[in-house]
Amino acid sequence: MVTLQLNRVSARYGRQPILEGITTPCFQGGQIVALLGPNAAGKSTLFRRILGLLKGEGEVIISGTSAERPVGYMPQDTGAKAVLTVYESVLLARMQGRGLKVQPEDLAQVDRALEELSIAALGERDIGDLSGGQRQLVSAAQALVQEPEILMLDEPTSALDLNRQISLLTVLRRLADERQMLILVALHDLGHALRFADAAMLLENGRLIACGPTAEVITPSLLRQVYQVAARIEPCSKGQPQLIVEAAI
Numbered sequence: 001m002v003t004l005q006l007n008r009v010s011a012r013y014g015r016q017p018i019l020e021g022i023t024t025p026c027f028q029g030g031q032i033v034a035l036l037g038p039n040a041a042g043k044s045t046l047f048r049r050i051l052g053l054l055k056g057e058g059e060v061i062i063s064g065t066s067a068e069r070p071v072g073y074m075p076q077d078t079g080a081k082a083v084l085t086v087y088e089s090v091l092l093a094r095m096q097g098r099g100l101k102v103q104p105e106d107l108a109q110v111d112r113a114l115e116e117l118s119i120a121a122l123g124e125r126d127i128g129d130l131s132g133g134q135r136q137l138v139s140a141a142q143a144l145v146q147e148p149e150i151l152m153l154d155e156p157t158s159a160l161d162l163n164r165q166i167s168l169l170t171v172l173r174r175l176a177d178e179r180q181m182l183i184l185v186a187l188h189d190l191g192h193a194l195r196f197a198d199a200a201m202l203l204e205n206g207r208l209i210a211c212g213p214t215a216e217v218i219t220p221s222l223l224r225q226v227y228q229v230a231a232r233i234e235p236c237s238k239g240q241p242q243l244i245v246e247a248a249i
């Protein structure tokens with residue numbers, strides 16, 4: 001089973017240090033880990049560091065995989081300028097690192113990714129003509145279609161309506177449960193993190209302030225400290241923890 005552990009990981013842009021000494025427990029396939037923190041805390045930077053796009057001290061330790069490219073990534077910026085249809089763009093993503101010869105399995109995986117995200121009907125549309133939410137779903141399909149063992153998504157629900165937010169997170173939960181993917185997902189909606197994530201990492205100013213089971217990370221005192229909000233967490237009538245934000249302070 002694939003595992004990921006960070007050991008004193010740092011990152012900088014030029015001379016500007018952004019991340020300092022990030023150490024995590026060993027996360028494993030089957031888990032959803034929410035990456036939390038206010039704007040500019042360093043979430044996207046951490047994804048880039050894990051992908052090897054940024055250098056820095058410390059170690060990103062990935063084991064339990066024989067895949068050449070075990071990590072898939074859905075970036076935050078889903079701007080699409082290429083003149084491609086949705087289907088072509090997802091197929092192109094599938095073929096990255098697989099050579100140019102398209103196999104029936106590749107087409108089947110494109111169909112599956114589009115269907116999983118309920119965007120099969122958009123297949124023939126140009127990606128430049130899509131709405132922001134549609135583009136975000138196509139970007140998610142481009143990451144899913146690679147069948148990575150570790151999937152990292154940077155705020156994948158930020159442009160989606162309520163139904164599509166929950167649908168996408170439900171798909172992620174299923175990929176973790178059924179295909180034993182390890183999923184790291186940056187989220188601003190802490191209610192979604194409470195509901196869908198097994199564990200959470202909370203970043204503030206490039207440092208890891210808390211890391212562990214989601215309900216132990218999303219606490220009123222940490223929300224006050226890191227997000228400057230007064231908040232309560234109470235069980236709903238079905239016993240699920242609900243986040244109630246009373247005020248920005």
Ligand SMILES: Nc1ncnc2c1ncn2[C@@H]1O[C@H](COP(=O)(O)OP(=O)(O)OP(=O)(O)O)[C@@H](O)[C@H]1O
Binds near residue numbers: 039040
């Ligand atoms: N290419 C870059 N060059 C220099 N500084 C950068 C670059 N990209 C990001 N930064 C800086 O690094 C810090 C962390 O940014 P990052 O995008 O990782 O935050 P984030 O937690 O993902 O934020 P958000 O929730 O707003 O998306 C910020 O201060 C940002 O200005």
